[in-house]
Amino acid sequence: MSDKKILDPWSSEIPSDYKAVMKEFGIGEITSDLLSRLPSHRLFRRNIIFAQRDLGRIVKAIEAKKEFAVLTGIKPSNFFHIGSKVVVDQINYFQSLGGKVFFCVADIEALHTNGMPPEETAGIAVDNVADIFALGIDPKKSVVYKQSENTRVLQLATACAKNVTNNMLRAVYGEHEIGHYISALIQVGDILLPQMPEHGGPKPVLVPVGIDQDPHLRLTRDIAEKHKLILPSSTYNKFMRSLSGSAKMSKSEPQNMMTLSDEPKEAAKKLMRAFTGGRNSIEEQKKLGGEPAKCVVYDFLLYLLEDDDAKLKKRFEDCRAGCIICGDCKKDVANRLVKFLESHRKKKKKYMDIAAKTLEKGAF
Numbered sequence: 001m002s003d004k005k006i007l008d009p010w011s012s013e014i015p016s017d018y019k020a021v022m023k024e025f026g027i028g029e030i031t032s033d034l035l036s037r038l039p040s041h042r043l044f045r046r047n048i049i050f051a052q053r054d055l056g057r058i059v060k061a062i063e064a065k066k067e068f069a070v071l072t073g074i075k076p077s078n079f080f081h082i083g084s085k086v087v088v089d090q091i092n093y094f095q096s097l098g099g100k101v102f103f104c105v106a107d108i109e110a111l112h113t114n115g116m117p118p119e120e121t122a123g124i125a126v127d128n129v130a131d132i133f134a135l136g137i138d139p140k141k142s143v144v145y146k147q148s149e150n151t152r153v154l155q156l157a158t159a160c161a162k163n164v165t166n167n168m169l170r171a172v173y174g175e176h177e178i179g180h181y182i183s184a185l186i187q188v189g190d191i192l193l194p195q196m197p198e199h200g201g202p203k204p205v206l207v208p209v210g211i212d213q214d215p216h217l218r219l220t221r222d223i224a225e226k227h228k229l230i231l232p233s234s235t236y237n238k239f240m241r242s243l244s245g246s247a248k249m250s251k252s253e254p255q256n257m258m259t260l261s262d263e264p265k266e267a268a269k270k271l272m273r274a275f276t277g278g279r280n281s282i283e284e285q286k287k288l289g290g291e292p293a294k295c296v297v298y299d300f301l302l303y304l305l306e307d308d309d310a311k312l313k314k315r316f317e318d319c320r321a322g323c324i325i326c327g328d329c330k331k332d333v334a335n336r337l338v339k340f341l342e343s344h345r346k347k348k349k350k351y352m353d354i355a356a357k358t359l360e361k362g363a364f
């Protein structure tokens, strides 16, 4: 194996240097030209979506009112964690700009990379899909499916395996069990699905993901080129950190993860224990100010709970000036979190049956 750096989609590390990763793999920035051609969105303004491949192709399709798709997926290995909402927000945004939505429940990937067979993840899959519907994805206007039951995706994965060598996979992903590579090929199938004839044929497809998923995009782009399909575009969002502030929020560190299914009061308690950018004492905090850029509680406002940029900025500045102390700040954020989770729960309840029926549809 070469000493070229590798991004591993199955690890829970956050890349320490996003810029270096972008340079290494030729991932582009979100340029001011792209930004000026898209309706303003909080996730772009706050630089949470910070990088892209061929986003220009999607912008052109929007401008020309041409068909395009927007697609992402989730592994049903656990409840939907709060950091993943960023991806659903993007799907909603691009849907509102005319994108046709595809959403994949990656139960084969959960089998191979988490050791959880589809029978075991079926219940979580329904729960996850109810979450995305409650977050705004329209069940009537989207294609939502499980990998294990979408024969077209499985066919595509099999067909795409032709010409993919061991060396290629090793170069892109590093050394892994074959099951991981199989999941990767199925994900290629997911990403190419919107370009199949039954979905209207070749078209631009945008895949919003965390940057750890870029290896899948590189592989898919390579294969798309060979099959005369349009290379998929992608946007990359930053990860919400775990409550301990150490790594990305992930299902592998459950005590420091928060999900959309958490009992609201428990979630509030977890938040009260989260890592902050506060000082050792109130006196010190008043004197030196806090460090919001390091603070997980501030991240909750940034990613999720404060829509108003001016109010967010004020919190940042009040914290830095030592005008606000962590106890009060956390209580405020915890209250907002409880409200958000309670309202989400109510909406989600209504979608549980629809989610179950959507996934029951079986083969496509």
Ligand code: TRP
Binding pocket: 071, 072, 073, 074, 075, 104, 105, 106, 109, 187, 190, 191, 207, 208, 209, 213
């Ligand atoms: N691999 C993704 C994850 O681990 C899930 C996924 C499956 C996906 N298929 C996809 C993401 C297609 C984007 C596009 O969460």
Ligand code: SF4
Binding pocket: 276, 277, 278, 290, 291, 292, 295, 296, 297, 298, 319, 320, 324, 325, 326, 327, 329, 330
């Ligand atoms: Fe974080 Fe709020 Fe404390 Fe500042 S005051 S460090 S934003 S919890």
